[in-house]
Amino acid sequence: MSEIPSRDRNGKLEHWHSNAPFDPYSVEKLSPEQEKFYMASQWRMMWWKFCRHRVAVISGIILLLFYVSILFSEFLAPYNLHSRDTKHIFAPPQSIHIFHEGELRAPFVYGYRQKLNLDTLRREYREDTSRIYTLRYFCRGDSYKFWGMFETNVHLVCPDDQRRATFFWLGTDRLGRDILSRIIYGTRISLTIGLIGILISFTLGIILGGISGYYGGWIDNVIQRLIELLKSLPQLPLWLALSAALPVTWSPILVFFGLTIILGLLDWPGLARAVRSKFLSLREEDFTTAAQLMGASPSRIIGRHLLPSFASHLIASASLAVPSMILGETALSFLGLGLRPPITSWGVLLNETTNINAVATTPWLMYPVVPVIIIVLAFNFLGDGLRDAADPYK
Known part of the structure; x- marks a missing residue:
């Protein structure tokens, strides 16, 4: 026997019972969860089914983060879009570290040590562990116009000294521009x-x-x-x-x-x-x-x-x-x-x-x-x- 809901005179869903001959002593009151399910709209039921699809939910969150980030691109980027560092052309990515010689520190990057390869005429870079550049947050760096409306220079993250420090997490291109930015x-x-x-x-x-x-x-x-x-x-x-x-x-x-x-x-x-x-x-x-x-x-x-x-x-x-x-x-x-x-x-x-x-x-x-x-x-x-x-x- 299939079970069907019953309603009171005001139309509110109250009981449910089988389609067998009515027995007043067999009527059971609906639980709040059952009433919520029976009264749910089509869009709400679609939302419940979507929430059970974990991969889709995670993908939706990722897309939401990407689209929210476009509202704050200037703030999130460590450097201005057109900033160039001619001293660091084709510089490799700098890794973020939290340990230096076994000591726990704030997140930092090592500086570059470079030399010119006379055979290939290319710059060769390697980490210089004697140069430690601590990363700062909500700091001041390159100036920019936020959405073209007002000028500011606040960034989410940047190195401690913009004049000599570098933070190229994903490296630089042929003009010395930061790839991540x-x-x-x-x-x-x-x-x-x-x-x-x-x-x-x-x-x-x-x-x-x-x-x-x-x-x-x-x-x-x-x-x-x-x-x-x-x-x-x-x-x-x-x-x-x-x-x-x-x-x-x-x-x-x-x-x-x-x-x-x-x-x-x-x-x-x-x-x-x-x-x-x-x-x-x-x-x-x-x-x-x-x-x-x-x-x-x-x-x-x-x-x-x-x-x-x-x-x-x-x-x-x-x-x-x-x-x-x-x-x-x-x-x-x-x-x-x-x-x-x-x-x-x-x-x-x-x-x-x-x-x-x-x-x-x-x-x-x-x-x-x-x-x-x-x-x-x-x-x-x-x-x-x-x-x-x-x-x-x-």
Whole structure:
């Protein structure tokens, strides 16, 4: 016998019993946990299922930290984006230590001792244990304009003496710029371009896919043929062709928006087909017919009745589409056809690794690929968790 809830005259869930003949002595009062479960909304139940997916929860926390960090990039970076130390070109990463000769100390780094290799004409660095640079927190260092509004020089961490001390945790590049600071600054551009691009692609995909699935007929045929045309074109060469068509005289900010629009305009067909297939099935449901008979306009039916019916699917699709935007920007910038300096993104940083000799002698230039891998994996794990939470059969 299955057990069903019963309610009092006010509609409050109070008891539960089997569907056997009613027995007043067998009625049991619902516990607060059972009442909470039976009265939970669909979104709350999705949240409970998502919380049980530990990998997705951890991925969501990682992504949240990354996106919060873009609000404070200047503060988190040890150095200004354009600060150069010509005395430490291609300097290797400095390790953080807490022990010196067996003695516990505050976190510090050892200084560099360098010499010029006359055979290779390259600078060679090694740790100088006689130079100890203690790390300070909430300290004053390079000046910057926070979000371009007011000037300050407060950083989260920096060495104790900016004039002679160095703190290059991930090393420096060919101009003596701190790799860690540039990665932190590049996070803002790389993550923002994914959000703006997905906003454009989702707007086009939902509008065109909704119109195609709801109206059908010749409108559906035109939109589907357009989707097939875009799908038949190889994606990467199309990205390269359109990116190369951007005028070289454009300012970096115009190139940023141009590249974002290109990525958004080429990513909507997949979502449009998913929306169309959903609308083809939902438009035959009774609630859609009832809304039509009550005089609701097509835009109201689509926006208030059809889209909310599979909003969870759209959320999962968005979380899986953002990584493709980030990878697209990284690939184009890596090939020199995307963003250009002085704009800094992960792809722009990786552009310096196109020379295999630089990678062989200075492997720390490859560090910008680490956040790319972390973000892509986190978005994919988050998308899996959202998809499982939105599935009513799981």
